[in-house]
Amino acid sequence: xxxxxxxxxxxxxxxxxxxxxxxxxxxxxxxxxxxxxxxxxxxxxxxxxxxxxxxxxxxxxxxxxxxxxxxxxxxxxxxxxxxxxxxxxxxxxxxxxxxxxxxxxxxxxxxxxxxxxxxxxxxxxxxxxxxxxxxxxxxxxxxxxxxxxxxxxxxxxxxxxxxxxxxxxxxxxxxxxxxxxxxxxxxxxxxxxxxxxxxxxxxxxxxxxxxxxxxxxxxxxxxxxxxxxxxxxxxxxxxxxxxxxxxxxxxxxxxxxxxxxxxxxxxxxxxxxxxxxxxxxxxxxxxxxxxxxxx
Numbered sequence: 001x002x003x004x005x006x007x008x009x010x011x012x013x014x015x016x017x018x019x020x021x022x023x024x025x026x027x028x029x030x031x032x033x034x035x036x037x038x039x040x041x042x043x044x045x046x047x048x049x050x051x052x053x054x055x056x057x058x059x060x061x062x063x064x065x066x067x068x069x070x071x072x073x074x075x076x077x078x079x080x081x082x083x084x085x086x087x088x089x090x091x092x093x094x095x096x097x098x099x100x101x102x103x104x105x106x107x108x109x110x111x112x113x114x115x116x117x118x119x120x121x122x123x124x125x126x127x128x129x130x131x132x133x134x135x136x137x138x139x140x141x142x143x144x145x146x147x148x149x150x151x152x153x154x155x156x157x158x159x160x161x162x163x164x165x166x167x168x169x170x171x172x173x174x175x176x177x178x179x180x181x182x183x184x185x186x187x188x189x190x191x192x193x194x195x196x197x198x199x200x201x202x203x204x205x206x207x208x209x210x211x212x213x214x215x216x217x218x219x220x221x222x223x224x225x226x227x228x229x230x231x232x233x234x235x236x237x238x239x240x241x242x243x244x245x246x247x248x249x250x251x252x253x254x255x256x257x258x259x260x261x262x263x264x265x266x267x268x269x270x271x272x273x274x275x276x277x278x279x280x281x282x283x284x285x286x287x288x289x290x291x292x293x294x295x
Contacts, residue, residue: 003295005257006035006062023058034064035271036050038099039105041102048065055084055087071109085156096163132158134149135147166186175204181198195214212266218246219272225242233246250289254290
């Protein structure tokens with residue numbers, strides 16, 4: 001089983017020199033991938049702009065994003081992602097997500113929460129066809145196209161798309177549509193059970209998901225879990241000990257990863273629960289703690 005560990009930058013600096021230094025140091029440390037999440041109403045970098053910039057200053061580091069598809073034009077989305085994949089020489093990693101919920105983010109996305117799953121249901125198969133076909137005819141509830149083509153095509157063939165989410169509907173969707181699954185705020189036992197449900201749905205639809213395409217995105221705290229993260233855990237996972245979801249300290253983080261590895265998960269995105277004062281120093285400490293697990 002190939003264990004791979006990437007790093008999520010979260011609310012990273014918007015200073016270009018600091019960003020370059022961080023992603024180049026990440027590559028020098030031999031982390032597998034850089035991850036930028038899409039959140040419209042916070043200080044995180046836009047993932048498309050950030051990953052395109054990172055592609056130009058790195059050579060081997062993979063470039064990942066958990067990207068919101070709701071509210072996006074799928075043709076523009078397909079072209080933007082294909083362009084990044086081609087110019088980065090096939091280093092793009094994709095997880096499609098419905099988007100966060102909250103008063104501000106709901107306004108920014110402009111799509112009610114209950115309608116977001118339907119967006120992924122239609123957009124994911126559509127962008128796959130735009131990446132692989134010369135002419136696409138599509139008649140759906142959200143979009144209609146006749147004889148449409150997108151160029152350039154991605155360098156990766158296929159350009160795989162994973163999904164996240166832990167709700168029953170999200171698990172069914174992953175089984176029907178995804179090439180992999182990357183949840184968050186989940187216990188190892190829950191991850192194993194959910195994986196079995198995803199694989200069962202995939203089998204029912206004559207699909208098979210690569211057994212190494214199951215991973216976890218998780219935050220970790222250096223000394224103590226920040227109050228904002230405690231609030232998030234209380235809202236999303238009431239009754240669960242926050243330290244079971246957000247390990248505190250590098251030793252606990254490694255132990256947490258090992259627990260997921262023991263139940264068959266192999267791809268990880270780790271991110272500090274709050275921005276470090278020095279990303280290069282944080283990456284050095286993180287590399288020492290967890291990269292020995294990478295195979």
